[in-house]
Amino acid sequence: MPGLFTLAIALSGMFLIAFMKGAFGGGFAIVGIPLLSLAMDPITAGALLAPLFVVMDITALHYWRPNTWSRVDLAMLLPALVVGIGLGYFALRDLDRHAVEIVMGAVTLAFVALWFLGGGEVKPRPRSTWKAMLAGLSSGVTTMVAHSGGPPLAIYLLPLGMSKALYAGTTSLFFTVGNLLKAGPWLVLATPSKSLWVLMALCVPAVPAGVWAGWRLHERLDQRALYRACYAILVVTAAKLLWDGLAGYVRA
Template sequence: MELTVATILVAFAGVFLICVMKGAFGGGFSIIGIPLLSIVMDPVTAGGLLAPLFVAMDLFALRYWKPSTWSKPDLVLLLPGLIFGIGFGYLLFRLLDHHAIAIVMGATTLIFVGLWLVRGAEIPKRPRSAPKAIAAGLASGVTTMVAHSGGPPLAMYLLPLGLSKEIYAGTTSLFFTVGNATKAVPWLLLVKPTTDLWILMAICLFAIPSGVSLGWRLHAVLDQRQIYRACYGLLVLTAAKLLWDGVSGLMT
């Protein structure tokens, strides 16, 4: 990766956008990072850049998403599967070609968008289920390790529970705080960041306080559906680029 002005601007913008989503909704939008950053760098390098930054974002966001916003019974069921899923995802990552990873990331992103469109109708409430929670945590661990995209499996479990917006966001925030802290070291081992990448990480740190704070202020005043539409529209475009890069790379 070459440290250019374009690389710095795109990376800073991507980190800032993730932070806004984390401040506004607690988490689950990390998937937007790698497709956006893949405009200026390899998606695996983008994953290595974001992994330590996610930890910093989560720690800063916890000043807003306090323990009173956590659904502790659900977290007790979800977190063991998350940890095991990250370990399995690490092994899967080492076996996949980088172009294949780009395809997985792009396809996962489009699936994420499709899930949101399907959820446009009202979701019927259902009771808490330990097997479903464990399965959701495991699936989220695998996808968050492979593509920083653990939001969909978690959302499929939490949304039907009928949690309030604050409890949903707070639970999601702590879930990914644990997940991102767990996967940071494996990602750094896989990517082995260069000096330029460490410098870019340091620059992007400055996007975190303002991004999370802005998201928190927007949490109560903006219509959540409008923000979702804009984000998912961006995801479709960036996912298409990832799929093109991956498929064309495998064919050459």
């Protein structure tokens, strides 16, 4: 059986991620590995999270139905996501992941800075095939490397000025596909011990509870509040990416 401290950290982390999945549709799982790393090494944390994300996605699809999916955007994003996850697997296995974290963190902070300079308003922009493909590819790489695919996707979707339900539903389905694809590779990279499987099972009840609580919050948020919350979380996640990347080089 896992220790009480490890169990408490894992349950808290899963509830928080599931809560944000219900409220925002996904993309903020980056908090998972840093939080769980308080009780275990990052690779083990990633292996614990990968199968639980699949459970979370299946739960979230109960709320984010097909009428909340932007099919035109998903048609451009998903093929690039598949390629990105493949590249991310080899990056995680063979390359330095800290450089990826630093670049993505810097790009995301620059994107948010432009938003603030624009007066904190979401200014709708036309769709771009190449921007969608770049976002899907970048998200695939970063979600595989560090469960942090949210910022690249948000950089593409937020300026489209979607309704809050369409934004949440689109990101939910996007990461459902991504998490299904990366669960197997993560388990290959870090084969879970019997204790870790037990910890996964104990964390499962936190998933539907968190998704439901987040979805209820989403229903009460207005459009402006949701977008502001998304940008605020982007700042936190981008800062965490930068910190992890730079700290990795310092430790080395």
